[in-house]
Amino acid sequence: MSTKVIVIGAGWFGLAAAKTYLQVERNVDLTILESGETIGGTWSRERVYPNLLAQQRYGRYEYSDRNIEIEGGNRNAFVPALKIHAYMNEYAEEFGVKERIRFKTAVTRVVRNEDGKRWDVWINDDSELMTCDRLIVATGLTSKPILPRIPSEDFTGRIFHSRDLGTQYDYITSPAVKNVTVYGGGKSAIDAIYSCVTNGKHVNWVVRKGGGGVPPLLTGVANGKVLDDFATSRFGSKLHPSLHTNDWWHWALHSGKNFLGQWLHWKYWGRATSSMQTNVEYTKSENMSKLTPNIVDHGAYWINVGPAVLTQPDIVDWIHCGCQITVHRNTIENLEGDRVHLDDGSSHRADAVIYATGYDVIQPAFSLEEGANLGLPTPVKQCPPEIAAKWDRLEAIGDKEVVERFPRLGKPPPHKKLPVSCTPYRLWRDMVPLPLLSGEKPDRSLVFVGTVKSYSTSIMSEAMALWTVAWMSGRIHPGKSLAEMEHEVAVSNAFARRRYLNLGHKFTYQFYEFLPIVDNLLREIGVKSQRKPDAITDLFEPYVPEDYRGMVEEFKKTHGISNGEEIKKEK
Ligand SMILES: Cc1cc2nc3c(=O)[nH]c(=O)nc-3n(C[C@H](O)[C@H](O)[C@H](O)COP(=O)(O)OP(=O)(O)OC[C@H]3O[C@@H](n4cnc5c(N)ncnc54)[C@H](O)[C@@H]3O)c2cc1C
Numbered sequence: 055m056s057t058k059v060i061v062i063g064a065g066w067f068g069l070a071a072a073k074t075y076l077q078v079e080r081n082v083d084l085t086i087l088e089s090g091e092t093i094g095g096t097w098s099r100e101r102v103y104p105n106l107l108a109q110q111r112y113g114r115y116e117y118s119d120r121n122i123e124i125e126g127g128n129r130n131a132f133v134p135a136l137k138i139h140a141y142m143n144e145y146a147e148e149f150g151v152k153e154r155i156r157f158k159t160a161v162t163r164v165v166r167n168e169d170g171k172r173w174d175v176w177i178n179d180d181s182e183l184m185t186c187d188r189l190i191v192a193t194g195l196t197s198k199p200i201l202p203r204i205p206s207e208d209f210t211g212r213i214f215h216s217r218d219l220g221t222q223y224d225y226i227t228s229p230a231v232k233n234v235t236v237y238g239g240g241k242s243a244i245d246a247i248y249s250c251v252t253n254g255k256h257v258n259w260v261v262r263k264g265g266g267g268v269p270p271l272l273t274g275v276a277n278g279k280v281l282d283d284f285a286t287s288r289f290g291s292k293l294h295p296s297l298h299t300n301d302w303w304h305w306a307l308h309s310g311k312n313f314l315g316q317w318l319h320w321k322y323w324g325r326a327t328s329s330m331q332t333n334v335e336y337t338k339s340e341n342m343s344k345l346t347p348n349i350v351d352h353g354a355y356w357i358n359v360g361p362a363v364l365t366q367p368d369i370v371d372w373i374h375c376g377c378q379i380t381v382h383r384n385t386i387e388n389l390e391g392d393r394v395h396l397d398d399g400s401s402h403r404a405d406a407v408i409y410a411t412g413y414d415v416i417q418p419a420f421s422l423e424e425g426a427n428l429g430l431p432t433p434v435k436q437c438p439p440e441i442a443a444k445w446d447r448l449e450a451i452g453d454k455e456v457v458e459r460f461p462r463l464g465k466p467p468p469h470k471k472l473p474v475s476c477t478p479y480r481l482w483r484d485m486v487p488l489p490l491l492s493g494e495k496p497d498r499s500l501v502f503v504g505t506v507k508s509y510s511t512s513i514m515s516e517a518m519a520l521w522t523v524a525w526m527s528g529r530i531h532p533g534k535s536l537a538e539m540e541h542e543v544a545v546s547n548a549f550a551r552r553r554y555l556n557l558g559h560k561f562t563y564q565f566y567e568f569l570p571i572v573d574n575l576l577r578e579i580g581v582k583s584q585r586k587p588d589a590i591t592d593l594f595e596p597y598v599p600e601d602y603r604g605m606v607e608e609f610k611k612t613h614g615i616s617n618g619e620e621i622k623k624e625k
């Protein structure tokens with residue numbers, strides 16, 4: 055009988071995993087379970103709307119073996135979300151994944167099968183059971199909206215989360231709506247505001263004083279050069295500390311052992327920060343000055359809130375002029391009638407309130423105990439004490455190691471520490487639950503993908519997909535003790551917290567160091583990681599998804615897999 059594989063989630067990561075699995079092992083019986091009505095998750099038809107753009111430009115957010123056709127001929131334009139949705143559909147069809155997706159199928163519970171080997175996947179409120187040999191969880195980090203608890207029983211307008219802007223788009227742009235209040239400081243708030251003002255609405259933008267604040271608003275261009283390309287070059291990545299490199303650059307810039315290198319490095323980030331701040335002109339208007347990021351000194355280096363690339367740069371002018379946008383640094387106390395009441399005693403009119411208040415990372419389908427045991431995010435207050443104590447100890451050791459290796463990270467800038475509500479993901483290689491590695495033979499039946507946030511979702515997703523298939527089919531052998539792997543995970547989480555401050559406490563953030571991480575994953579599965587024709591281009595040219603074209607075929611060649619071959623039996 056063929057191996058039964060279930061992938062939960064038809065978003066960017068789930069599609070990559072399913073497509074890669076089918077490419078490597080033609081005979082698997084693979085199904086994707088998706089609670090939504092269309093493909094794409096973040097980019098599903100329900101969630102996208104006309105002027106939503108990806109924060110990446112053409113050629114940078116796509117799968118390696120199929121380009122997104124460039125609209126209007128400008129490769130440096132940001133890719134429209136609607137286009138990404140259409141592209142994902144075509145991609146899924148091309149690789150035979152589409153017909154394997156079951157839409158409107160929510161996984162409500164995952165438990166171990168009685169045989170201790172397979173997984174029981176319960177769907178649609180436990181009305182149906184599917185059992186599989188291999189389970190890939192790709193449920194994303196933006197599936198469960200956080201709604202603030204604000205008294206609003208007597209509010210007469212509509213209230214919804216920014217996740218639902220796609221379904222509410224016709225309403226919010228209709229003549230019935232004149233005043234919209236947007237609550238939250240992140241990129242989703244900015245996107246929502248842009249849609250409102252360009253449709254003639256008046257927006258009251260309310261950002262709490264006590265939260266993470268507003269991300270640095272990045273124009274993404276400096277001296278006519280596209281900055282994201284620099285960040286995805288190997289040279290650009292060397293300007294960031296990484297656990298996975300130990301070369302001359304690390305010694306010169308991050309080890310604290312080379313005075314000149316360290317000084318130059320810090321000068322560079324100081325200059326990058328001022329140019330970032332001058333681009334947006336925070337001091338030009340009262341409204342914009344209210345959006346100054348919390349971390350000013352070397353703010354371009356320290357990332358404390360998810361960065362926001364200004365995909366619609368004219369939003370800056372809208373904010374400066376204050377004609378249709380009023381910025382408030384307040385907390386909303388309650389909503390009543392057609393008014394929004396703020397904590398400074400003021401109130402304003404609103405026909406609709408959009409909560410751009412982010413997402414919860416909890417994995418809903420696993421029980422609390424199982425989740426805590428597997429290393430999934432668990433509410434801190436409910437984490438079993440022995441698990442909490444063990445990881446506190448491991449992460450304290452990890453933290454010491456991080457500060458020793460990267461002295462700069464030992465001196466964080468002054469910032470307000472936000473309360474941490476959940477434990478982080480604690481997975482080996484960010485994918486495999488550690489308890490499954492404790493036996494004599496690793497249990498290869500369960501993998502999580504898409505648990506990390508990185509600069510290149512596309513490149514990361516394909517590297518993780520191929521690694522997952524290699525792992526599940528028994529082609530990677532850790533050769534390490536469980537204690538060593540736990541230590542690795544602890545160091546990695548400690549690094550994220552030092553490097554990305556509040557963000558690193560919430561997510562497995564691996565933003566700027568994704569390239570060395572991808573290198574590592576590919577090396578482990580025997581695929582070439584340096585993919586440019588020569589050393590110079592390898593150092594300076596940006597890495598884009600297309601550079602990884604043909605990776606799956608290379609992998610198959612390395613491992614002697616011809617099409618149609620069954621899983622190799624584990625040694
Ligand atoms: C508005 C917005 C803009 C963004 N822009 C960018 C960008 O420009 N660049 C970038 O790199 N990243 C961006 N991101 C991050 C983006 O989420 C990732 O790039 C990527 O799409 C994540 O893919 P994923 O597959 O991990 O998750 P998702 O796209 O969230 O997919 C997860 C899927 O799992 C399904 N699912 C969840 N739970 C269940 C369940 N229990 N049963 C069945 N199905 C389930 C969901 O319905 C969803 O379809 C953006 C995110 C948002 C919200």
Ligand SMILES: *[C@@H]1O[C@H](CO)[C@@H](O)[C@H](O)[C@H]1NC(C)=O
Nearest residue numbers: 232233255256257258402403
């Ligand atoms: C509400 O909208 C009207 C017209 O669109 C505008 O004149 C008014 O100033 C707005 N009020 C607030 C509080 O934004």
Ligand SMILES: *[C@@H]1O[C@H](CO)[C@@H](O)[C@H](O)[C@H]1NC(C)=O
Nearest residue numbers: 339340341374375376379380
């Ligand atoms: C900021 O916005 C308010 C309200 O729209 C406006 O009255 C004020 O003039 C703006 N401030 C500046 C400096 O433009």
